[in-house]
Amino acid sequence: MKITVIGAGHVGATAAQRIAEKELANEVVLVDVVEGLPQGKGLDIYESAPIERFDAKVIGTNSYDQTSNSDIILITAGIARKPGMSRDDLQATNANIVKTVTEQAVAKSPRAIIIVVSNPLDVMTYVAKKVSGFERHRVLGMAGVLDSARFRTFIAMELNVSVEDVTAFVLGGHGDSMVPLPRYSTVAGIPLPDLMDKATIDRLVKRTRDGGIEIVNYLKTGSAYYAPSSAAIEMIESIVRDKRRILPCAAWLEGEYGLNDVYCGVPVKLSRDGMEEIIQIKLTPEEQAALNKSADDVRANIAKLNI
Ligand code: APR
Numbered sequence: 001m002k003i004t005v006i007g008a009g010h011v012g013a014t015a016a017q018r019i020a021e022k023e024l025a026n027e028v029v030l031v032d033v034v035e036g037l038p039q040g041k042g043l044d045i046y047e048s049a050p051i052e053r054f055d056a057k058v059i060g061t062n063s064y065d066q067t068s069n070s071d072i073i074l075i076t077a078g079i080a081r082k083p084g085m086s087r088d089d090l091q092a093t094n095a096n097i098v099k100t101v102t103e104q105a106v107a108k109s110p111r112a113i114i115i116v117v118s119n120p121l122d123v124m125t126y127v128a129k130k131v132s133g134f135e136r137h138r139v140l141g142m143a144g145v146l147d148s149a150r151f152r153t154f155i156a157m158e159l160n161v162s163v164e165d166v167t168a169f170v171l172g173g174h175g176d177s178m179v180p181l182p183r184y185s186t187v188a189g190i191p192l193p194d195l196m197d198k199a200t201i202d203r204l205v206k207r208t209r210d211g212g213i214e215i216v217n218y219l220k221t222g223s224a225y226y227a228p229s230s231a232a233i234e235m236i237e238s239i240v241r242d243k244r245r246i247l248p249c250a251a252w253l254e255g256e257y258g259l260n261d262v263y264c265g266v267p268v269k270l271s272r273d274g275m276e277e278i279i280q281i282k283l284t285p286e287e288q289a290a291l292n293k294s295a296d297d298v299r300a301n302i303a304k305l306n307i
Contacts, residue, residue: 001025001240004070004109006101006183007077008060009030010225011117011232013041015074018233020045020056022284024240029067030060031101032077038062055196071107072236075128077101078118080223081216086121088301098124099307102131113239113274116141117232119223121174122263122298125250127307129263136252137275140164144248144265145231150211151180154204161187163231168192169281170208170248171265172294178265179290180205184281238270245270251278257291262302 003025005016009032016030028045032040039142042060049056052282059066067073077093081087098118114132116125116139125141132139147170156163165188172179182201190307192201207214215224249268251258256278257266267279283291 001072002027002029002070003072003074004029004031004067004105004112005076006031006105007072007075007118008021008034008038008041010075010080010222011228012074012076013045014225014229015076015232016042016058016118017045017048018229019236020049020054020058021052021056022233022237023056024233024236025056025071028056028058029070030058031062031064031067031105032060033062035062064104064108067105068108070105070112072239073105073109073112073114074117074232074236075101075105075114076117076123076232078124079211081119082221082222083217085204085216087212090119091123091301092306093302094118094120094124095127095305095307098127099131102109102128106132106134106248112138114139115232115235117228119174120301122250122265123301123305125263126252126302127305129252136254137273139252140235140268140270140275141250142175142228142232142235143178143250144170145234146228147174147178147180147208147211147265148248149227149231151204151208154207155185155187155192158200158204159187169267171267172291173264173298174250175294175297176209177290177294177297178209179287179294180208181287183284187189235270239272239274242272243270246279249275253278253295256280258288259285259292259295262299263293264291265300272284
């Protein structure tokens with residue numbers, strides 16, 4: 001197993017570290033345009049191997065030669081948000097970056113599965129799919145796992161219970177129109193609406209929706225990376241270990257949920273081949289309307305692309 005991580009910034013370097021520590025690959029290749037950055041971070045991670053006890057080679061490089069025949073390509077290249085910026089504000093800059101890195105990476109690894117983390121997530125995943133020409137089961141975006149993890153954390157904090165017993169579902173695009181589903185969110189199997197009043201649920205949903213900006217406002221110079229890298233690694237682990245986990249991912253829809261030709265967060269079964277199946281759950285008319293609106297927002301942004 002060989003995994004390439006493109007972008008050796010906060011998300012990319014943390015993801016490379018987590019991949020190595022979990023031994024999800026024999027070889028992790030960290031790529032960035034900044035000279036020395038991936039080499040330095042890659043070597044630094046590699047030098048933790050004897051202490052953390054992992055057998056994974058970590059290589060940093062500015063060229064794609066060493067990425068050849070990767071099984072998975074994780075794209076984290078791009079600029080991150082600063083206070084006052086929405087994810088959509090990143091679109092024009094990051095579209096060009098994601099286009100360039102995808103072209104170079106797929107030329108060396110034509111059979112890879114691509115996972116995109118760069119924002120605005122759903123639109124950048126579309127860019128990677130369009131540029132690579134890969135089938136939809138090989139191009140996915142990481143958003144729902146992160147949004148769900150945030151929701152789960154806030155639920156556990158509110159009820160003062162272990163996060164281990166909390167499951168949550170968040171669908172839709174990774175933006176202001178994301179669609180958290182309290183009915184499908186549970187604590188030890190008990191649906192959330194049986195445990196909290198509506199006002200509390202609404203407060204946690206709002207905090208989840210604003211989860212990214214809450215971190216940006218604290219950091220001021222960049223955006224979240226610990227939880228985003230964990231979320232990407234959960235997807236990668238399900239693929240590498242062929243676990244068939246059902247995780248919310250940005251997937252290219254061809255009629256599922258009544259939506260076509262758009263990337264949108266939906267529950268996906270992830271196996272060694274990437275997306276094995278999109279799981280279709282029953283939505284109320286309000287939930288479906290929220291999902292439609294979220295998809296419309298992504299579509300409008302895709303239309304603005306100039307690639
Ligand atoms: N090729 C390779 N790497 C690139 C390129 C490129 N063409 N352009 C930029 N990069 C690199 C930068 O040099 C930087 O090291 O991408 C890295 C981005 O790292 P950070 O600025 O630390 O941003 P990070 O917090 O990692 O976020 C990256 O993920 O969560 C999203 O919104 C976030 O779009 C952003 C992305």
